[in-house]
Amino acid sequence: MCTASAELGSPERPRPAAQATPSDYVPSASPPKRLSADYSDPLSDASEVTPVSGDDRVSAPTPAGPPASEPSVVMGAGGAPDAAASVTAVDDGRGEAGGSGRNGCGIANGGTDAFSIDGTSDDGVWALGVEPLEQAPPETVGQKNPMQLPLALDRLGTLQAALDAGRRRPVFFLDYDGTLTPIVKDPDSALLSDEMRGVLSEVATLFPTAIVSGRGRIKLQSLIGLHDHQGLYYAGSHGFDISGPMGGDDSLRRKVASETLPVLKRASSQLVATVADFSGSQVENNELAVSVHYRNLVDKQQLPALESRVDGVLSDHPGLSKHHGKCVFELRPQSNWHKGKAVEYLLDALALGGPDVLPIYIGDDISDEDAFAALHGRGLGIIVMSDADVTEYQANGHPGGRRTAATMRLCNTDDVRRFLGAFAAAGRSGRCTGPGVLPVDSVPPTAAVKHGSD
Numbered sequence: 416m417c418t419a420s421a422e423l424g425s426p427e428r429p430r431p432a433a434q435a436t437p438s439d440y441v442p443s444a445s446p447p448k449r450l451s452a453d454y455s456d457p458l459s460d461a462s463e464v465t466p467v468s469g470d471d472r473v474s475a476p477t478p479a480g481p482p483a484s485e486p487s488v489v490m491g492a493g494g495a496p497d498a499a500a501s502v503t504a505v506d507d508g509r510g511e512a513g514g515s516g517r518n519g520c521g522i523a524n525g526g527t528d529a530f531s532i533d534g535t536s537d538d539g540v541w542a543l544g545v546e547p548l549e550q551a552p553p554e555t556v557g558q559k560n561p562m563q564l565p566l567a568l569d570r571l572g573t574l575q576a577a578l579d580a581g582r583r584r585p586v587f588f589l590d591y592d593g594t595l596t597p598i599v600k601d602p603d604s605a606l607l608s609d610e611m612r613g614v615l616s617e618v619a620t621l622f623p624t625a626i627v628s629g630r631g632r633i634k635l636q637s638l639i640g641l642h643d644h645q646g647l648y649y650a651g652s653h654g655f656d657i658s659g660p661m662g663g664d665d666s667l668r669r670k671v672a673s674e675t676l677p678v679l680k681r682a683s684s685q686l687v688a689t690v691a692d693f694s695g696s697q698v699e700n701n702e703l704a705v706s707v708h709y710r711n712l713v714d715k716q717q718l719p720a721l722e723s724r725v726d727g728v729l730s731d732h733p734g735l736s737k738h739h740g741k742c743v744f745e746l747r748p749q750s751n752w753h754k755g756k757a758v759e760y761l762l763d764a765l766a767l768g769g770p771d772v773l774p775i776y777i778g779d780d781i782s783d784e785d786a787f788a789a790l791h792g793r794g795l796g797i798i799v800m801s802d803a804d805v806t807e808y809q810a811n812g813h814p815g816g817r818r819t820a821a822t823m824r825l826c827n828t829d830d831v832r833r834f835l836g837a838f839a840a841a842g843r844s845g846r847c848t849g850p851g852v853l854p855v856d857s858v859p860p861t862a863a864v865k866h867g868s869d
């Protein structure tokens with residue numbers, strides 16, 4: 416049994432400053448100008464343009480089938496200015512409205528309904544799941560109990576109606592592991608289902624969409640398997656490696672802290688050697704990050720010793736810092752860059768920072784918290800978490816469970832697919848597309864699916 420982050424109780428160690436002074440990425444004020452902000456690499460002046468080699472341990476996903484059929488989601492009425500206040504329930508295709516107790520999902524809101532968003536707001540921010548800044552001062556961000564958050568599927572009608580009422584369109588940022596694919600024992604077996612691929616393809620055709628993952632970018636693109644899709648952006652290695660759609664305009668290509676690549680390579684080799692005697696451990700090279708997995712560690716008693724080995728390698732490389740994820744230690748460039756910065760960068764670079772856009776970030780792991788926090792007051796953060804995840808947290812010595820900066824919850828990857836499918840259906844029918852964006856008849860058929868690597 417194993418979950419998340421920091422279950423070893425070993426906090427991220429404070430590290431000496433890296434070689435160069437990290438500079439905060441400060442997104443430009445709205446309305447954004449394309450590439451107007453400070454996009455300098457926090458660790459280096461060198462602007463990266465060199466393609467990187469892929470990780471060869473992951474085989475190409477199985478060929479995708481036809482796009483998933485349209486999820487049978489019935490939208491709430493939309494378009495009317497007061498629609499946000501009038502829609503309260505949605506049939507999500509599971510034959511029932513209201514989400515409590517389904518799919519092992521548990522009771523949303525815990526009875527407190529701290530995020531009562533139905534029709535309580537003049538400006539609709541609650542209906543959009545955006546927590547008004549004045550009601551959530553920065554020090555409270557990241558302090559919510561995920562299991563008390565409203566279920567996003569239950570708020571679907573309200574959310575879409577509010578988007579229509581405000582003539583806003585969503586922009587999706589999606590984590591990979593635990594969000595688009597279920598957590599599995601073998602990282603190489605976390606393959607995208609054809610159904611999810613179909614929904615993702617359609618969503619990315621209708622709305623700007625980025626995959627934001629701890630995986631190396633090349634591996635990520637291979638796993639996603641939508642190589643010809645012109646609407647999918649990627650941020651691999653926890654946002655350290657960003658690119659535009661494959662085969663398209665790659666002016667977004669951006670690699671942060673790339674001078675640490677040789678350091679990470681050395682650290683990776685050291686880790687492989689030093690954890691070799693820990694049966695069941697696994698080192699995964701994610702290019703600008705390296706993971707040491709312990710989900711399959713045969714002797715769980717060895718975990719503290721394994722972490723000590725990782726710390727030993729870390730101490731050899733002051734340019735790196737250690738992080739925790741689900742049954743994984745990760746070494747990344749020590750830098751003030753993370754998934755949240757990547758999201759801000761993409762919003763700015765794609766001129767999507769305006770009031771006509773609602774950024775929606777969906778993720779399950781600790782590194783996704785940076786993105787939830789980055790969207791605080793301006794977007795919707797949705798954590799993927801089930802009752803089983805909570806049980807695991809508690810079993811790992813965290814009776815209080817995890818805290819989050821997200822404002823809504825989805826229970827599992829099936830619910831993520833339903834949620835995305837509902838937006839695909841809405842977009843197809845011309846809803847949630849904002850003012851004058853993507854007239855329905857201009858939407859091309861689902862992008863071709865091709866496998867391979869670049």
Ligand SMILES: O=P(O)(O)OC[C@H]1O[C@H](O[C@H]2O[C@H](CO)[C@@H](O)[C@H](O)[C@H]2O)[C@H](O)[C@@H](O)[C@@H]1O
Pocket residue numbers: 590591592593597598599600601602603605627628629630699701706708710740741742743745780782
């Ligand atoms: O940001 P993400 O896309 O969520 O990537 C974070 C890590 O995900 C992967 O590990 C996790 O998923 C594996 C497959 O389900 C699971 O076996 C592992 O225990 C999880 O930690 C990936 O393998 C890591 O390299 C990523 O850093």
